[in-house]
Amino acid sequence: MSSRLNPSTALSGAASGLALTLAMGWLCAGSTAQAQETPVPAQGAAADQAAAPQPAPAADQPPAPQPGPAPAQPTEAHQSPPSDQQASTPTAKLPFTNINNPFVNEHMDLLSTNSLWALFDERLVVANGQPSWLSRGEGKTEFQGNSKGGYGAQLSLNEADVVYEPRFTDSLSANISWAWQNHHENRMDLMEAFLNYLPPQTGPVGFQLRAGLMWPEISLEHTTGGAWSVVNTITPSAINTWVGEEVKVVGIEPTLRFALGDQNFTTTAAVFEFNDTAGTLLSFRGWALDTLKATATSDFPLPNRSPFLDRAQQNATESTDNVDHNPGWYARAAWAPPWPFGLSVFYYDNRGNPQVFQSDLQWGWRTRFWNVGLNADLTPTTKLLAQGMAGSTIMGADTDGEPWVHTNYQSAYVLITQKLGPWSVTGRAETFATQEHGSEMPPGSGENGWALTAAARINLTRNLTFLAEAMNVESDRDNRVTLGDLASPFESQTVFQFSLRYRI
Numbered sequence: 001m002s003s004r005l006n007p008s009t010a011l012s013g014a015a016s017g018l019a020l021t022l023a024m025g026w027l028c029a030g031s032t033a034q035a036q037e038t039p040v041p042a043q044g045a046a047a048d049q050a051a052a053p054q055p056a057p058a059a060d061q062p063p064a065p066q067p068g069p070a071p072a073q074p075t076e077a078h079q080s081p082p083s084d085q086q087a088s089t090p091t092a093k094l095p096f097t098n099i100n101n102p103f104v105n106e107h108m109d110l111l112s113t114n115s116l117w118a119l120f121d122e123r124l125v126v127a128n129g130q131p132s133w134l135s136r137g138e139g140k141t142e143f144q145g146n147s148k149g150g151y152g153a154q155l156s157l158n159e160a161d162v163v164y165e166p167r168f169t170d171s172l173s174a175n176i177s178w179a180w181q182n183h184h185e186n187r188m189d190l191m192e193a194f195l196n197y198l199p200p201q202t203g204p205v206g207f208q209l210r211a212g213l214m215w216p217e218i219s220l221e222h223t224t225g226g227a228w229s230v231v232n233t234i235t236p237s238a239i240n241t242w243v244g245e246e247v248k249v250v251g252i253e254p255t256l257r258f259a260l261g262d263q264n265f266t267t268t269a270a271v272f273e274f275n276d277t278a279g280t281l282l283s284f285r286g287w288a289l290d291t292l293k294a295t296a297t298s299d300f301p302l303p304n305r306s307p308f309l310d311r312a313q314q315n316a317t318e319s320t321d322n323v324d325h326n327p328g329w330y331a332r333a334a335w336a337p338p339w340p341f342g343l344s345v346f347y348y349d350n351r352g353n354p355q356v357f358q359s360d361l362q363w364g365w366r367t368r369f370w371n372v373g374l375n376a377d378l379t380p381t382t383k384l385l386a387q388g389m390a391g392s393t394i395m396g397a398d399t400d401g402e403p404w405v406h407t408n409y410q411s412a413y414v415l416i417t418q419k420l421g422p423w424s425v426t427g428r429a430e431t432f433a434t435q436e437h438g439s440e441m442p443p444g445s446g447e448n449g450w451a452l453t454a455a456a457r458i459n460l461t462r463n464l465t466f467l468a469e470a471m472n473v474e475s476d477r478d479n480r481v482t483l484g485d486l487a488s489p490f491e492s493q494t495v496f497q498f499s500l501r502y503r504i
Contacts, residue, residue, distance in 0.1 A: 129493030189295035279393030280317035340377035444478025
């Protein structure tokens with residue numbers, strides 16, 4: 001039997017919890033108890049973001065406090081204070097009304113425009129290239145050219161998100177988000193749902209705890225919590241595309257923060273389940289660059305495979321599946337020196353059993369990787385981000401000393417953002433590769449590739465942001481010939497995107 005997250009149960013549980021929370025908030029609205037205000041990251045971000053900072057606040061994402069060197073990322077003009085820093089009082093108004101809001105006071109925000117909001121992403125896309133991997137083709141992005149591979153254009157709503165970030169006390173908050181994704185097989189689904197506990201730090205050691213359905217703190221390009229959006233480009237790197245697709249967990253994540261002199265350190269360790277299939281896309285499809293995000297019941301299509309693996313593995317992979325019930329773990333360490341840069345190291349092991357499968361032919365995958373991150377303020381208006389990832393994943397029984405699938409993978413990128421007046425201009429260069437050693441994978445199933453991305457961003461109004469992006473992806477993969485019936489293993493694709501993000 002498949003142990004997948006049940007969306008009906010998740011939604012009914014969220015609704016019951018919301019009703020109980022609102023009732024408690026009504027009873028507590030008149031309380032006059034005073035307590036010291038301690039900012040709580042509205043997005044559930046770890047307070048070590050100076051060591052591995054996420055992009056700076058944007059109108060399409062609520063900002064989280066970031067101690068230490070401030071990233072030189074664009075900030076939204078006239079941005080409203082985040083819900084955990086806005087001194088709301090019992091005289092606050094309900095959204096769109098003149099009624100006093102009983103669900104908001106200086107220590108609590110259960111229902112306001114700071115805690116409940118929506119984000120829409122409208123796209124104009126012009127792209128060439130082979131059919132997308134989402135159509136079970138060999139393309140590396142979510143878009144594709146016309147029937148002859150030449151340029152084609154499309155205008156559509158690409159994503160719509162609803163985000164609820166209640167603050168129960170000065171120390172306890174939550175993040176619950178739903179996403180509608182135009183190119184996702186499960187278009188509307190629960191995206192994240194976790195609690196964040198960040199009590200006041202009264203001594204040399206600070207503590208934080210996150211628990212629920214969430215992404216680990218890996219990406220330097222995304223905001224944490226909220227709608228988990230990339231800030232300065234439209235498309236994330238290959239590393240963080242894959243994190244968004246296959247590295248989502250249901251777990252418990254404690255974090256400790258401490259200082260040694262003027263050196264700040266953060267350590268995180270977590271135990272999780274519901275991520276046994278991580279690695280399926282990397283092995284059968286390879287790396288990709290897209291904006292798709294795993295959800296509670298995600299299904300991603302798989303390309304053509306060998307006849308044996310076509311029979312053994314379902315034609316889709318489920319990102320949040322619990323095949324073998326073995327808990328996995330990850331750990332992270334970050335260092336923030338008194339200089340304007342930070343380093344982080346992350347290790348992940350899902351402890352999947354590669355020989356266990358379900359009746360729907362979802363397999364356990366043993367997936368492990370290292371990720372290293374660097375951020376640096378080169379100048380007050382120039383920001384550098386870099387990540388490198390290397391790992392392996394295996395699946396299936398041993399045959400002649402090798403499992404059916406055994407994929408090693410690597411990727412790295414360097415990104416620089418320059419602030420130019422109201423504009424932010426970003427460039428990113430990256431490389432990616434896989435090597436295949438599995439006994440049932442066709443020869444030449446690995447790949448090599450690189451991508452260049454240029455993007456520009458400007459905030460048109462308080463709630464409206466415009467982004468433009470040009471991206472070229474080139475890759476060499478023998479499966480395009482052996483399994484995809486194409487004439488060449490090489491593909492070059494160029495994608496132009498124009499995005500309007502509107503928050504209400």
